[in-house]
Amino acid sequence: MPPPLPRRPDPRVAGVLHLDLDAFFAAVEQRDKPSLRGRPVVVGGTGLRGVVATASYEARRFGIGSAMPTGQARRLCPNAAYLAGRFGAYRIVSEQVMAIARELSPAVEPMSLDEAYVDLALAHEGLTTEDAVEIAKEFRTRVRARTGLTVSVGVGRSKLTAKIASDLRKPDALVVVAPEDEADLLRPLEVSRLPGVGHVTGERLRRSGIRTIGDLAAVEEDELVRMFGKAHGTGLAAFARGFDPRPVVAEREAKSVSAEETFAVDLTDRRDLDERVRRMAERVAARLTTSGLSGRTVTIKVRRYDFSTLNRSRTLAHSTGSAGEIAEHARELLAAVDVADGVRLLGVGVSGLTEFAQIDLLADLLADSDTEDHTEGGEAGADPVDGVAAGGIHPLTSPAPYGPAAPAERDWSPGQDVTHPEHGSGWVQGSGVGRVTVRFEGPHTPPGRILTFRADDPDLAAAPPPVFEPPVLEPAVPDPAPEPSA
Known part of the structure; x- marks a missing residue:
């Protein structure tokens, strides 16, 4: 059955649900590893030059957060458990949660393994705020029973409000915002909670005395356009007033498939770099094969010793999924880059994806440490506020093949x-x-x-990830029938 056509949310109804699994990767590790429960856990690149993907709430108390260099995290909390990540285990749990979400509505838009939007109003005619509360409560109960994990849920009349609501009281929280309460909820919040307000935009707003969403809503749209340009300024004005017409898109097409590796020491040997390119090309080809895709544009990403990053790409006359062909073009692109002073990170990717084309080489899925595989996804167009397509699977190390190896x-x-x-x-x-x-x-x-x-x-x-078995609940024993009165 084809996915439902996307439609703008009804501004009169709190009909959009946003789900966000709490500290997802770390939570799965604590679930599967009893000795780590209640302890700080950090998932990501385990080398000093790696990057934190997720930190458990115990680790966050030490100031550790996503995208922090692992070396800094180790200085903040040397006794945490630093794990490389198990993409296979996370994917299994994600599929279980998304399956439960699709029972609420056919319009489910995954943003990553641990996050999605659900259009409740599409499947529940005459939905009320009270209905949304009960649906969200039942969803959270079912997720915990099936996976052993907690999920924070926000419900509002748009993606904007639902997302903000799910972040307000994490972890393990439910916030439902009725349309008539939305303005009061948004007004006192920091402006940084809005999409498109990163460090640079936030700093410019603060210098102008704009610190809350209410402050931003009071600024004329023309003034914001003058400050940030047409697209960004118009988007900020709309979001500050709670207006977000983005629909929940049931199917998100992959835009690119890539692999990256961060090196423990800067590399300058071209033969070594070419070999790394070959191995990453094989992993990219394997993921294309698994997804039934091929692509026309080969891209390399080079981060040099001084943290400057170069991207080079080549669009082919035909679509390919061949590891050999991807590696050949990636090597030629790399040959034009000066690597004499050292390469800190190297990546290979394929974009311009289409349906499956004949692939002549299947790749070995064995991943190296501190490597990242990406499947980037998004709507057909970029988000009008931040200019970046939403969505994507969080990069993580791919698991080694199961069974003994040489x-x-x-x-x-x-x-x-x-x-x-x-x-x-x-x-x-x-x-x-x-x-x-x-x-x-x-x-x-x-x-x-x-x-x-x-x-x-x-x-x-x-070995494959361990199987989590939901607890079997004993049927309730009914109360004995009352004795008949004399």
Whole structure:
């Protein structure tokens, strides 16, 4: 059945729901690893030059946040658990949550693995604010029962209000904003809560004495256009007044597929860089194959020693999904870039995506540490306020193939799922100098014991994510029938 056509939200009805799983990646790790529950957990690049993807709420108390360099996070909280991330596990949970959301309405717009909009009014004729409250309560209960995780939910008459509402009382919160209450809710909030108000825009507004959404709403649209240009100024004026006509789009097309690697030391050897390009091209081709896509534009991203970033692209005469062809063009693009002073980060991507084309090479999905795979998605056009297409899957390290590998390929990542014929299932706590330390436990066990093995131990193998089984609730026992009166 085709997805419903997008439609503007009805401004008279609180009919748009925004869901946001709380500290998603870290929460999945704590769920599956009982020894980490209640402890600070940081997921992302584990090397000193990596970047934090998600921090648990315990870690956030130390000042750790998303996009922070891992080296800085380690200085703030050296005793946290630093894990490389398990994309496969997060994807499973995301699919479960999105399936529950689609039972509320056919119009579900995923923004990432842990975030989505739902058009409740499309599926519930005559929806009232009271109805929205009950629907959202039931949704949160079902998500927790199915996944063991908490989700913050906001409901409002637009994407703007629903998103702001879901962020107000995180974690594990529900905020439903009736249309008649929207202005009072938005007015005192900091202007930085609006889409399109980043550091630069926020600073310009603050210098003009505009600190709250109410302050911004009082400024004439012409003045904002003079300050920020037509598109940005008009968008800010509309959002400040609570006007957001963006529809909930049920299907979001992928715009590009890419892979990136951040290096522990700056690289200058072109042969080494060319080999990295080849491996990233294979991973990109594998993801294109899995998604049934191919693309016409090959892109490289080079971040140099001084943090300056270059992007180079080439559009082909035909669509491709071949790892060899992607690597060939990416190498040629890289050859025109000066790398003598060192490369800190390198990425390869394909955009201009179309339906599947014949692919002549399937790639090895083995990922290196501190690497990032991206599938970027968005609406057909960029957001009129911030100029950036919304959506996208958060970059994370891809899991190694399950099962034993040749000793030369053993590269154990912190947090990785493993299995042992004698000790059962567990996860990697750390590795180095030819050893790997494993804690044997799972989502339904007590904290497990720790054992150390040789890194090339043939009995230790990579494993799929553990299965989380929702608790089986005992049926309620009815009260005994009252005794008949004499």
